[in-house]
Amino acid sequence: MTVTPAHLHDLASRAEALTTEALTLGGGPPEGDYLAVVQQAVESLARGAEALRRAAADLAELQAQPCGMPWTVCPEHGNTLSSSAGISTCRVCRRTWHYDRLGRPCREPVTWKVIDRAGTETRMCDGHVLGARAAVEGATFLRLDEGGAGVRL
Ligand SMILES: [Zn+2]
Ligand SMILES: [Zn+2]
Structure with missing residues (x-):
């Protein structure tokens, strides 16, 4: 089965639903560690649900139509990543990825078409456009809509 x-x-x-359900549990034996045990279980479930959400976001990125620039950036802040021990972190938002983003081609979805003054067209993602705006003077930036047509901003 492909995930x-x-x-x-x-x-x-489902993990979130279980968390909610566990939170409504009550009426256990008055003595013992019953409540502490339930509390711990609820926390584990909540952490599990959160980890699954993060994994889903990472997987969606890996499967998207890739931007293809030779290094990867923060999708919201651009060239703000630092990597160590196979983990990349954005210096601005502290978002963390559990793979080395700087060392691999960008796989963010393509959302922009950039045409420089020489007429060369490059397609890139939100994060890379941030860097390109600063670096490429006189270029035209077109936001791609659903159908892939450029919209001039
Ligand atoms: Zn960031
Ligand atoms: Zn990119």
Whole structure:
């Protein structure tokens, strides 16, 4: 069975439902560690659901139509990543990826078409456009809509 982001979101939803259900449990024996045990279980479920959501987001990125730039950036902040021990972190938002993003081609979805003054067209993602805006003077930036047509901003 191939795991898809939808799968992981589904699992996360079920874990969240279990968390909610466990929170409504009451009326146990008055003595003992009953409540502490339930509390711990609820926390584990909540953490599990959160981890599944993150895994779904990472997987969706890996499967998307890739931007293809030779290194990867933060999708919201651009060239703000630092990597160590196979983990990449954005210096601005502290978002973390459990693989080395700097060392691999960008796989963010393509959302922009950039045409430089020489007429060379490059397609790239949100994060890479941030860097390109600063680096490429006089270029035209076109936001791609659903159908792939460029919209001038
Ligand atoms: Zn960031
Ligand atoms: Zn990119």
